[in-house]
Amino acid sequence: MSGIVVAGAGAFGTALAVALSGTREVTLWGRDGPAMARLSGTRSNPRLLAVPLPPALDVTSDPAALERADILLLAVPAQALRGFLADHAEALAEKPLVACGKGIDLETLEGPTAVIAHAIPSARPLVLTGPSFAADIARGLPTALTLACADPEEGTRLQALLSTPVLRLYRTTDLVGAELGGALKNVVAIACGACLGGGFGESARAALLTRGFAEMRRLALVCGAEDGTLMGLSGLGDLVLTAMSEGSRNYRYGLHLGRGESFEPGVTVEGAATALAAARLGQRLGIDLPVTDAVAALVEGHIDVGSAVRALLDRPLKAE
């Protein structure tokens, strides 16, 4: 039996640990010692998830757990991944590291697999991504995700290890497509939320979702992604979930932007930093990303939603 360690005890890490615990040996690792000690005692964190922790799930803040792991699921936010890897580089060497965060690093403009490859060259990066709210996974509701692994044999082995009767993993070798789909859909979800929040209606939201998806594909294909991955769970599938549901923090953040309201402080909104990163990547690669650019300008407070929509509508007419 492989020892799985989920690193990052936020909503998603806790949900994954709950879902995988039982038939596998699973440890949930968090950096906050007192919080993990409390969680170990109470076996629940209602602020994050409505379900209790299964009795078999080990909970710790001891870094030695990272070293003992056979495989690690990294459920820290994208902008924190580089710091986490730097802090634990020795413990994580030569292990399969499954990136579960969705974003592009704002400083390096890299996705999680390149961040892992640079920080720990001996590690084997994978990506686990797709349409999934932590609350759904923790409750055992049926969910389908994409597992990307460069080595098809290892991918097949880990697909079996990380699937459960209700958590169905599809595999691919397209790491770039999987991670960019997951990262970029958050940006489009912010745009869709802002559109609804600003009162522009559901038809406009459908237009933004579709044109935003065209942008996701344009950027990802230039970065080396396969189109089939973008059309699958990690791209279109996750975009549909995130851009249509108030269960999404990115969408809710967009709604607040659209209404001109401030958002709940401290909530992880990956699409905000990723919009800035993707806009810079687009400039660097010479790719036209009008929806992304508008979200980046909104996030930075340079424009309001009304001017963003007008700027998108004023663009020259073109072929679809």
Ligand SMILES: NC(=O)c1ccc[n+]([C@@H]2O[C@H](COP(=O)([O-])OP(=O)(O)OC[C@H]3O[C@@H](n4cnc5c(N)ncnc54)[C@H](O)[C@@H]3O)[C@@H](O)[C@H]2O)c1
């Ligand atoms: N919540 C969801 O429904 C969901 C679903 C799929 C994917 N994700 C992705 O998972 C990632 C994490 O999201 P979340 O919902 O768990 O966020 P969260 O805000 O609930 O939790 C983030 C956790 O990461 C920890 N963390 C931050 N920096 C760290 C560091 N340097 N070292 C160690 N731990 C650190 C925090 O202490 C916190 O416990 C995001 O990229 C998100 O897009 C979330």
Ligand SMILES: O=P(O)(O)OC[C@H](O)CO
């Ligand atoms: O709450 P969000 O917007 O971070 O979305 C969570 C997941 O990425 C949905 O698949």
